[in-house]
Amino acid sequence: ELPAGSVRRIQSRARSGTQHFTTGKLVRNGVDNKAAVICIEGNIASGKTTCLEYFSKTSNIEVLTEPVSKWRNVRGHNPLALMYQDPERWGITLQTYVQLTLLDRHMLARSSPVRMMERSIFSAKYIFVENLFKSGKMPEVDYAVLSEWFDWLTTNISIPVDLIVYLQTSPQTCHERLEQRCREEEKVIPLEYLESIHQLYEDWLIKQSSSPLPAPVLVIPADYDLQKMLHQYEENRDKILAANN
Ligand code: DCP
Numbered sequence: 001e002l003p004a005g006s007v008r009r010i011q012s013r014a015r016s017g018t019q020h021f022t023t024g025k026l027v028r029n030g031v032d033n034k035a036a037v038i039c040i041e042g043n044i045a046s047g048k049t050t051c052l053e054y055f056s057k058t059s060n061i062e063v064l065t066e067p068v069s070k071w072r073n074v075r076g077h078n079p080l081a082l083m084y085q086d087p088e089r090w091g092i093t094l095q096t097y098v099q100l101t102l103l104d105r106h107m108l109a110r111s112s113p114v115r116m117m118e119r120s121i122f123s124a125k126y127i128f129v130e131n132l133f134k135s136g137k138m139p140e141v142d143y144a145v146l147s148e149w150f151d152w153l154t155t156n157i158s159i160p161v162d163l164i165v166y167l168q169t170s171p172q173t174c175h176e177r178l179e180q181r182c183r184e185e186e187k188v189i190p191l192e193y194l195e196s197i198h199q200l201y202e203d204w205l206i207k208q209s210s211s212p213l214p215a216p217v218l219v220i221p222a223d224y225d226l227q228k229m230l231h232q233y234e235e236n237r238d239k240i241l242a243a244n245n
Pocket of ligand 1: 044047048080094186
């Protein structure tokens with residue numbers, strides 16, 4: 001649910017279109033919201049949740065998991081399942097709701113000096129909406145409407161991000177992990193779908209040749225087993241938390 005109360009931007013800056021991301025302050029109900037924001041990004045089943053769970057044990061970090069449960073149940077409907085069944089018809093429905101729920105996450109009043117969240121409104125647009133459109137599964141009019149919404153939101157609302165942590169996997173690893181976890185909606189996901197998402201992530205965060213970057217990127221190789229991944233997170237702890245300075 002979107003919290004009640006108005007959001008007031010107190011640090012207004014000259015803006016030029018959607019490419020301008022600020023670390024401006026947001027004030028909601030009088031609470032100063034300036035804090036480091038770290039977004040964990042990566043392909044489907046790349047291990048984002050495990051990473052967030054690991055850092056949730058650290059004090060002074062608040063962890064916001066992705067609102068995927070909402071995407072599977074909005075007033076008794078499952079837009080995630082609908083999107084996988086018929087992307088042309090339901091892609092815009094899911095992505096409109098994803099955009100709303102992620103915006104809500106970005107704007108929640110902070111309770112800690114460091115906030116870590118799963119995905120962002122930026123990857124929702126630059127990766128998932130882009131993928132639906134480029135693969136011919138989203139009508140141009142739907143893409144235009146979603147883009148207008150995204151441009152309006154990112155132009156008129158300050159959405160600060162200080163660091164992107166990219167869990168870099170091979171699409172094959174994600175495919176194996178997907179098969180293991182067996183989420184009902186995702187049984188239809190073929191390897192090619194994970195390959196497209198992977199390519200879009202690489203273009204955005206590694207080649208930096210597609211969409212604007214809202215923050216610097218820290219890449220963590222994430223094809224390893226759980227034990228090694230926990231080790232990787234520990235090794236990168238300082239770099240990740242340096243976003244707080
Ligand atoms: N999804 C989508 N559009 C978005 C964001 C996500 O269609 N803008 C879909 C992809 C997945 C489901 O939502 O089927 C949840 O995906 P995530 O990769 O975000 O979450 P996971 O639980 O798979 O992440 P991980 O396994 O890395 O913890």
